[in-house]
Amino acid sequence: MSQPLHERLQPYPTEKLQALAAQTPLRTSLPPISFSWGEPQHATPHLVVQALAEHAGGIGRYPKVAGSDALREAIAAWIARRHGVAGLDPAREIVPVNGAKDALFSLAQVVLRANRPRHGAPVVLVSNPGYQVYEGAALLAGAEPYYLDIDPAQGLAAAFDAVPAHIWPRVRLAYLCSPDNPSGHVYALPDWEHALALAERHGFHIVSDECYSELYFDEGAPPLGVLAAAQALGRDRQRILAVASLSKRSNAPGLRSGFVAGDADVLERLRLYRSYCGGVLSPAVQGASIAAWQDEAHVEENRRLYREKFAFAIPLLQQVARLQQPQAGFFAWLDIRASGLDDVAFTRELLAEQNVAVVPGTFLARTVNGRNPGAGHVRIALVAAAEECAQGVERLVAFARAWQPAAA
Ligand SMILES: Cc1ncc(COP(=O)(O)O)c(C=O)c1O
Numbered sequence: 001m002s003q004p005l006h007e008r009l010q011p012y013p014t015e016k017l018q019a020l021a022a023q024t025p026l027r028t029s030l031p032p033i034s035f036s037w038g039e040p041q042h043a044t045p046h047l048v049v050q051a052l053a054e055h056a057g058g059i060g061r062y063p064k065v066a067g068s069d070a071l072r073e074a075i076a077a078w079i080a081r082r083h084g085v086a087g088l089d090p091a092r093e094i095v096p097v098n099g100a101k102d103a104l105f106s107l108a109q110v111v112l113r114a115n116r117p118r119h120g121a122p123v124v125l126v127s128n129p130g131y132q133v134y135e136g137a138a139l140l141a142g143a144e145p146y147y148l149d150i151d152p153a154q155g156l157a158a159a160f161d162a163v164p165a166h167i168w169p170r171v172r173l174a175y176l177c178s179p180d181n182p183s184g185h186v187y188a189l190p191d192w193e194h195a196l197a198l199a200e201r202h203g204f205h206i207v208s209d210e211c212y213s214e215l216y217f218d219e220g221a222p223p224l225g226v227l228a229a230a231q232a233l234g235r236d237r238q239r240i241l242a243v244a245s246l247s248k249r250s251n252a253p254g255l256r257s258g259f260v261a262g263d264a265d266v267l268e269r270l271r272l273y274r275s276y277c278g279g280v281l282s283p284a285v286q287g288a289s290i291a292a293w294q295d296e297a298h299v300e301e302n303r304r305l306y307r308e309k310f311a312f313a314i315p316l317l318q319q320v321a322r323l324q325q326p327q328a329g330f331f332a333w334l335d336i337r338a339s340g341l342d343d344v345a346f347t348r349e350l351l352a353e354q355n356v357a358v359v360p361g362t363f364l365a366r367t368v369n370g371r372n373p374g375a376g377h378v379r380i381a382l383v384a385a386a387e388e389c390a391q392g393v394e395r396l397v398a399f400a401r402a403w404q405p406a407a408a
Pocket of ligand 1: 100177257
């Protein structure tokens with residue numbers, strides 16, 4: 001705790017990877033292929049771009065922090081259609097935000113300031129490996145991150161069970177990511193039941209990061225979100241905050257548009273907080289967002305493109321690494337320990353030999369009690385066009401084959 005805050009904030013994995021790449025001379029003239037960042041590369045739908053242009057005139061006015069009625073109503077209607085949760089009050093239970101990142105950060109600031117533990121700093125549960133903003137948001141709100149080592153095979157309950165008893169009275173917030181980055185795992189109703197019961201018992205809030213919720217592979221099984229889980233369990237929305245985004249769903253990461261839905265008291269404080277920090281969506285962005293939330297055809301097409309890429313990639317990757325078909329998202333999480341290389345060496349050598357960039361698992365996770373749960377894994381984002389993804393996968397497989405310990 002005595003370490004200055006700026007030293008506790010780690011560089012983004014992007015920067016760590018850039019530093020690694022800068023020290024890695026290429027031994028190939030092959031063109032670069034990037035599997036490293038979760039930036040969607042499929043085309044932004046025309047209807048979104050068109051609506052953005054149509055609403056450009058709106059920039060002559062200051063937009064409301066709460067967003068337009070039309071946008072909040074479009075979001076409420078989407079939640080009712082997609083999650084079967086009707087009756088959300090668009091004025092009190094929905095706040096449009098500048099992408100999921102904005103919401104994830106801001107929610108920590110408002111939740112943790114209003115609900116301090118009696119003794120010690122508040123604790124925020126963050127998934128490990130996980131999205132780095134959870135950790136940074138906790139630190140910048142004066143809280144301590146507690147890293148949850150979540151093994152999808154064991155379920156969420158096992159990860160919670162490992163939290164020591166003396167930590168629980170200080171827990172004030174839990175970030176849960178479903179579908180998960182990087183594993184693609186989706187929490188089922190018993191996971192949510194366990195999490196919601198703990199939140200009630202210990203008085204903490206749950207922020208459910210659902211920014212990958214629309215990129216699922218089984219059209220018959222869309223991921224269960226926290227709002228629908230609460231409804232199925234007969235619970236109200238107190239302490240529950242669902243975060244969604246258009247970045248991945250609608251291939252519009254530059255639009256900076258998403259929403260938080262749930263606990264009306266927290267959202268009231270969030271609107272107040274945002275009226276100071278300037279978190280507001282431009283009227284043009286709001287118009288484009290309405291068009292995006294009202295259309296599902298482009299999202300179905302988006303899923304089809306990912307399904308095709310994963311159908312090709314997974315069986316090939318399974319020849320050289322241990323991995324499962326994710327339930328959702330656009331990441332594959334490869335256990336590359338059989339290669340005989342650690343994840344950083346694997347990343348470096350793959351880059352040098354094949355000019356393919358992936359992310360070492362240890363860059364996405366923290367070492368706790370001498371163990372980094374990202375070790376021995378690399379994350380690949382199948383975001384590029386199908387042809388480029390296919391080439392990248394083939395190069396990765398060729399590289400890993402050459403590095404099998406038996407061949408060394
Ligand atoms: C788990 C997770 N949450 C949130 C975000 C941020 O998404 P947005 O573009 O909506 O801010 C990302 C982006 O990569 C992510 O991987």
